[in-house]
Amino acid sequence: MATIRDVARRAGVSPATVSYVLNNSGPVRPETRERVLRAIAELGYHPHAGARQLKRRRSDTVGLILPTGERRLSDPFFLELIHALGDACADHQLDLLIATCRDPAADLRLIDRLYKGRRVDGFLLIDLQRRDPRIPHLQAAGIPFVAFGRIEGNGEFPWVDVDGEAGIREAVAYLVERGHRRIAYLSPPLSFTFAHHRLEGYRKGLAEAGLPLEEALIRIARPTMEAGYEAARALLVEGVPFTALIAATDLMALGAMRALHEAGRIPGQDVAVIGFDDIPMAAQTHPPLTTLRQPMDQIGQALIRTWLAAVRGETPPPTLIQPVLIRRESA
Template sequence: MTGIRQLADHLQLSIGTVSRALNGKADVNAQTRERVLKAAMELGYVPNQSGRSLRKGTTSTVGLILTQGNSLGENNDNFFFGVIHGLQTALKKHKLDLVLLLCSRDEDPDSFLQRMVAQRIVDAVILTATRTHDERFDILRRANMPFVTLGRSESLGDASWIDLDFEGIARSSVTRLFGRGHRRIAVAVPNVDANLGPLFLEGYRQGLADCGLPFDENIVFHAETSEEGGYDVAEKVLATEDRPTAILLIAELMSVGLYRRLGEAGLTPGRDLAVIAERESPVGRFLLPRLTCFRLDLDALGRMLGEMLLSNLPTFAENYKDVPKGKIWPLELVEGESDPPLEMKETLLSDG
C-alpha cells in the first residue's frame, strides 16, 4: 500500500508539496498537481485517514448504532435498508460517511456505546431501539458527542428525534376493527424494553376507550418481533378461553408465523382471525390473504434523520436551523384482505 511518503520519494518531491497537490491547494502549479495525481493513481496511493483525523480533530464519519435482533432491524425486515439510503443521501452532500456500529445481542448497549465513544471513531451517532429510560443519552452528553435518535424516550431532554406514529397506528387499527364488527381485539407487543412497545400499547388502550371496549390483559401478548414470535402469539391466541376475533401485530414479520400456526390448526387468517400489522414489508406481497398494514416512505425518513443530525453539528447547523427538533412520522394504511368485517366471516362460516 503506497502512502504519502512513498509517493513523495517516487516523485522526488517534498511530502508537503505532494500533500498540497493532493488537496488541491492553490500554491501548487498545475503541472506539478497533474504529475502528483497521475502518480497517485498509478501507484495506488491510499491516504492515511487516521492521520487526517488526528490533524483535523474529526473523522467526517457518522455512526448508526444497531443492536442485532432489535425490534426494528430483525431478520429479513427491510426497514433499515431504506432508512440508510436516505441517511446517506443527506450526509454525502457534506462529504460525511455513514458507518454501521453493530452491538451484539449479548453485549450491554450502554457498555457498547461507551466503548465506541472512548475510541472516537465517529463524530456523531444515531441511536436506535430507544428505551423508555435510556442511559445512553447521558453517556453522549458527557462526551459532548452530537446525536439524534430514531425513537422516543422519557430521557430525551432536548435531543432531536424522529419516531413512527405507533400510537396512531394502534388507535386507528382498533377503530377500524370495531367498525367492522369486532369486539374482542388482541394485540401483540415486543418482549424487549424498547419504548415502541409501551407506545403501541398506549395507542391500543386509547382505541379501546374510543370504542367503549374494556382493556383485557389476557389478550395482550408479548413476543419477539419475528416470524417465530408470530407463531408463538398464534399459540397463545388458540389457547385463550374467550378467543379474540382480531389482533394487531407490532411487526409485519410476525404475520408469517401467525399465518403458519393458524393454518396448522385448520384456521384461515382473515376468516377466523382478522389481522392488522404495524408496517409494510416485502413479505406481505406473498401472504394470502394479503395483509392489511401501514406504509411509510423510508427514504424520506432517512433524509430527515440525516438533516436532524446535521442541524446538531456546529459546522452545518446554520444551514439546517429550520429542521424540527422532534417529529412523529406518519404512516398510510394499506388495505388488504386480512381484516374483513365480522359479518363476512360469519357468512363464510355458514356457507362452509
C-alpha cells in the same frame, strides 16, 4: 483540474460563497446556490475530501451502532432503514459507518472509541429503551447525536420518531368500523419505547370505541416471526375468542398468520390481521398483509437532516412522522 476559484469565477461569486454551498454552512440565496451548483457541474469540480475534513476537523461520517441481538440484523425493517439512511447520507455527501455490538453495556465504550478516534462526527441511535443509558452518556460527553425514537418522558434531545400510538389507534378504529369487538394484540417487550407507545395506542383505541381492555387478549413476546407464531398459537390453544389481531411488528403478524393457518382459521376471512412496518414481504404473504407503513425515505431524510443540525451545534426540533395504513387482504 478545476479549483474552487474556477468555480467562483464561473458562478460570479466569491470562493467563500462556493465554500458555503459545498459545506451547507452559510446563508446563500437559492438562485446563487443554483448558479454555484451549475458551475460545479459544468467544470466537473470535486472538492478534496481529505483537505476539507482536515480543515473542519470533521470526518463527514455518521455512526450507527447496530445491536446483534436476536432480531436486528435479520429483521427486514432494519435493512430498509439502513438503505434509507444510506440514500440520505449520499444526498448530503456523507458516509455511513455501521458498527455492531453484541453487549449493550459495550455500546458506551464503542461510542467513545469511534468519536474520540475521529472516525465519526456523531451518532444515530436506534432501538431506544424507555430508560436508555446512551442518552445521558452522549449528552454528558457533548457528542452530537440524533435518536430514532424516544425515551420515557421524551427528554430534551434531538429525535425523529414514527407515531406508533396514532397508528395503532387508527388500526383499532379500522377494525371496529368493520364490526370487530374482540381484538387481540401482540406486543414486543415494553422495555422498548416504541412498544410502549403502540400498546398505548391499542388501549386508547379500545377506549375511544367504548370497548373494554381485556388482558387475556394482550400477549407480550419477542419481536420475531417465531415469537408471533407462539403468542398467537397460545391464544388459540387457550380458547381465547377473538375475531381480529393487531401485531406491533410485521414479523410478529406473519408468525400469527402462520398459527391461524395451522388452526384452520383463514386470515382475512375468519380473523382480520394487521401488522406494523410494511416490510417488503408484507405484500407477498398469503393473504397480503394489511399493515401500517413506516415511510422509510422520509425517516432517513429527517434523521440525517437532524443529525447535521446537531453536528453544527444547533438544537433541532423533534420530528414525529405519521404512519400510513396500507389496506390489503388480511383485514
